[in-house]
Amino acid sequence: MMQKKTVKPIVFGSIATIGLAVLVVSLTFQTNGQSQGRNLTRRKNEIIRIIQERGDLDTKLRRRVMAARTAAELESLFEATEAAQLRRIPFDGQRCYQVLKDLCAMGSRRSGSEGMRKQREFLNRYFTQLGGKVQLQSFDIRHPVNGSRVTMHNMIVQWHPQRKKRVLLCAHYDTRPFPDRDPDPSKRRGVFLGANDGASGVALLCGLAHSMGELKGSYGVDFVFFDGEEFVFDAEVDPYFLGSTEFAKSYRNKPPSYQYRWGVLLDMVADEQLQIYQEINSWKYARPIVQDLWAVAKKLGVIEFRPQRKHEIRDDHLPLNEIALIPTCDIIDFDYPRPGLRTSYWHTQQDSVEHCSAVSLARVGWVVQEWLRQLN
Template identity: 40%
Template sequence: MARRATSYKVGWLGFTAVVVAGLVGLVMFQPWTTNAESNSSTQTQFAADRPKPVQPVEFDGKRAMEYLEAICKIGPRISGSEGMRKQKELIEAHFTKLGGKVSYQRFTAQQKSRKKPVEMANMIISYHSERTRRVILCAHYDTRPIADQEPNPRRWEEPFLSANDGGSGVAFLMEMAHHMKDLELSVGVDFVLFDGEEYIFDPKRDEYFFGSKHFGKEYLKNRKKMTYTGAILLDMIAGKGATFPIEQNSWMYASRLCKEVWDIAAELKCTAFEEKLSPYSVEDDHLPLNRAGIPAIDIIDFDYPHWHRLTDLPKNCSPEPMIQVAKVCSVWLQRAR
């Protein structure tokens, strides 16, 4: 995760978020409950409109944790570093072996606080690459150079493994890759791993989201050839006891997609997904996607106590929330049109 703010601290974006999301939330949440109740009483009448019954995947949480440990064993995976190079090698081989088509969007980024530019690359793993209607599951795969929530600033530059923040999304998609062949899909699917989300040395001055901004720009160039109908961003999904209330910017920019996803979670009794608006908004990789016209939401846990600390380690992560995210995402992918 890049930047978290309670809504009143983030300028117009957050202010609008709290006003709009709060109002819309108030209006929407009540009918939402009513709809769920009335659905059961009008089941026969509207059977044709009901979502197709599809099975969630049998996500192997133990294997996902092994992937998380393997990634962290590389060490920090900072953009442009040797660790990032090793990670790319490991996961490219993994996704290719399991039938994904791997490609890169390479670009050069100049960070304000750095003298030299750095080579970055988003990794895209495609399924049914010929299909022009597509959806995205995405996460960032770079790690932050400094652990700047560590209480002692003298420790900020120690090697920071960032297991949940940067590792969990990668490990999750590595496990999901085993199940892609079993899904009944009407659309193409891209797993997108963004580079340069956390390439921050000076949190006040530096630029965030190099990878997702580049991805949005490239998408706008290719708009006529294909369409992304939705994107789910996964950030910090493996913290022990993680919960996922609806992040405010997701609700503001892509409320329909939020409703789809949290409705699926309710159907599947995935209780980590809380049907309420989070008190937080976050600037994250979903914002550049929304700006490029892709409805995009962020599934994110705001209460992880090891965020941007050296203790963000696999031992403080758990497979349980990832299993719930996998159930929800796999049903969403199969219902996508």
Template identity: 55%
Template sequence: MNPPQSKTVTIFGTALAVLLAVAACYFFPFGQYNPPPIGDPSTPTKAIAAQRRPTLKIGKPLPKEQRFDGQAAYEHLLAICKLGSRTSDSPGMTAQQEMLTQHFTQLGAKVSLQELRAGRNPATGLPQPMANLIVQFHPEAQQRVLLCAHYDTRPLPDRDPDPWQRQNGVFLGANDGASGVALLMELGRRLPTQTTLGIDFVFFDGEEYIYDERIDEYFYGSTYFAQQYRDHPPSYRYAFGVLVDMVADKKLGIAQEMHSSTWAATRPIVQEIWGVAKQLRVREFIHKVGRPPVLDDHVPLNKIAEIPVIDIIDFEYPNARNGYWHTTADVPENCSAESLGKVGWVLQEWLRSKLRP
């Protein structure tokens, strides 16, 4: 398939490993990626469809005035984009960390930075300072939920049609970077008051600190977070998690990400969330498995930490040709408060049902 091939890694032995353009995520052809050891992703799609789907009754939805506020989330997105580029350890990233710390502290959460050094700073050749931002509500709770997004932006708009912009332009990452953060900021304003169970919002750095596709890697922050969780187990455990990425497209359409819908540990989460969307009549959650599978921050969380985390992502931005992705067109004007509102509402109602004390 032509457009998705631009973000596919095809592996033929060791001599031919071609990495083509990657963004908030990149793709492996089905059957060529070794999955996390938490379930068997090889179950045929038809067999999965034939299995009994879990049912989660959401009860009576919240009244309209208490629902997730998409416009408020969009205002957060605007504020984030006003900071400019938010690459790792940049002034924009520091300002964003201060914004998030103030926002969540005022909501009563515990906020901390998980610092790491990873990748390669092209100016110095040394590992780049990075920091995941971890927000904890009800930190004493031992059973916790992980809600996450990446909050860094790609250093350059390297898929822009203008050659000068590819080398010198500013990548704002309104959808690919700010949308997940904005959604979680607004969700954090509403959800923790509705439960006493533990909720962690984690914002990953270094998701796409990429200057040279040939040697640079992805997912530094989420990989480090997963390694720390595995190697230095905290007293608490994550029961499940959700990653949100690229969820503000005006032409929203969210299929079920293939890894998430085929891994045994994450499949029920997908079925529950899409089931809630159906009950709420949010048709932008499409009841089919997207192809090919997405490699995103949820993969190290599953593979390394064995935390069952799914990926909610609309990669076709604004359509299958993906023309805004990693270009100077990824700006707030191409994002939608309505889209943020729909994704946030589905997650809010699903989590309310899951987190009842």
């Protein structure tokens, strides 16, 4: 009797426990399934929007996207679509994308860091092998937190240095110290890779370098990679644009034997969901370049260059325009990932390789390359 009384509750409790476990597993599976289904639907809509904004969506492709049953099947279809788009563009966006990935693999590339040193050595080798003349413009600043000396280096790469009329193509190549705008407070002191905000402009210039040797006409081209664009630990007090300000002051105070007629700044140009509007300060200071670049984009059918003005952005083009008096346009997609969202990948850990695109790099590079070829 004692055994029966003892055994029955154990059996009943075991059955109840098993039943509860089955119910929990069932509910968990159902919840996960619903979540995966929602994520798949969301990604389908995102891919359809991307392809449509590139002007490549038709009814057949839309149906194939919507018919995809798994994330792997969907991404495989999207990759095939992107590969087809890349084959139609006479600019190697895949090469740029590989550089972007290589730079991000170096980790943080903030000013004065080991990652920045590795990046600088990588770029020096890259451009030297292609025939570029590489030099550094070095300067010291005080660390805004601890007061120590930090040596920064703008990198200048010259193509056809004998030509006195020159075009300045530039990007910042430092990354922000931390992803301080991440929606998760626990990540705001983590590693910021800056795939779009940092690596994309550098990667695009690496792609352009392959056509610089054959550039005809009377214009030479300089690539300038600015250090210290956002060596910022406190956004309220720390100065921005340290490298471009140093460069602009040097150009003004010690004029070289050549003259920069035009400048183009490349920033955040790899967004998978690309939309580039005419930035307001660029329109103010360098309207002819803005008009020319967007006219080239229209001619080529690169519809991501939207012919409307939007966003007044403080960026490296301001010292170039205001101090050096070089009319400079900022090509930037500040709606990252796209307009209308309450959240942004800007200065968060979401600014990563998977949110960038070889097609976006190809389309922007194609426009800049054709614009250079049309200069007299």
